[in-house]
Amino acid sequence: MDQHLSDAWLALKEDGEMPPAADMPRKQLPAGHAWFALDDDEENQAMLLACERRELLESLLRHGDLNLRVRCITVMIDDLAVPVVVVMLSIHGTQEPALFSAWINELSSQAGGILESLATQSHLVIALLDESWQTVGIASARNVLGPRMESLRGWISNLARTNPWTRHQFAAAKAYVRSMYPTNEDLWARFDEDSTSAAIDPEPEALPA
Secondary structure, three states: OHHHHHHHHHHHHHOOOOOOOOOOOOOOOOOOEEEEEEEHHHOOEEEEEEEOOHHHHHHHHHHOEEEEEEEEEEEEEOOEEEEEEEEEEEEEOOOOOEEEEEEEOOOOOOOOOHHHHHHHOOEEEEEEEOOOOOEEEEEEEEOOOHHHHHHHHHHHHHHHHHOOOOHHHHHHHHHHHHHHOOOHHHHHHHHHHHOOOOOOOOOOEEEEO
16 A cells, blocks of 8 residues: 555656645645555455545545546647546535546556556445545445446557657646646536536547647
8 A cells, every 4th residue: 555655646746746845744645636556455456545634534434425437538749649537536425525536647657457457347446545645444336437448448558559658748638637627626517517428429538738
């Protein structure tokens, strides 16, 4: 688990999403951030780790209802198509829902095998952690991402093989998506807008940066 957390922290730092050192003096993860890792104890299945304030997580664990959604947004960077897979987790409790976003770069060393696992496994383990990396709770949900991941992985794998992008290009594509949807609430609202058409329009969205 410590290695998964260190990888997540380094990936955020590389993408330029970590707050300035003065605002975050200790190595912490920002609330609302989520990421995928392969669980060595579960036959290399993908698991989702999500970070939020401990007091909010404790309330959500008592009353929470999980909702998962996925979207692929392709951004043109340096005349290269860069696919950005975004998985969102919403936990509805007694108050406002907690929203988490996980960003998958198929060519990242930390993401190897994630898309394939999400396309095939029947359940998804979700670990909830506070900002100091302490586990608050673990849940298991039916993997509703499977059909969409199955439709995406072949196209993304082929794109990665024929026209690979760099880590810096993925960071630029991610930053562009974030400029359009600065908060998780903005992203979730866009997911809501597209939820009715997703079944009949499975093509990834392409955006010129």
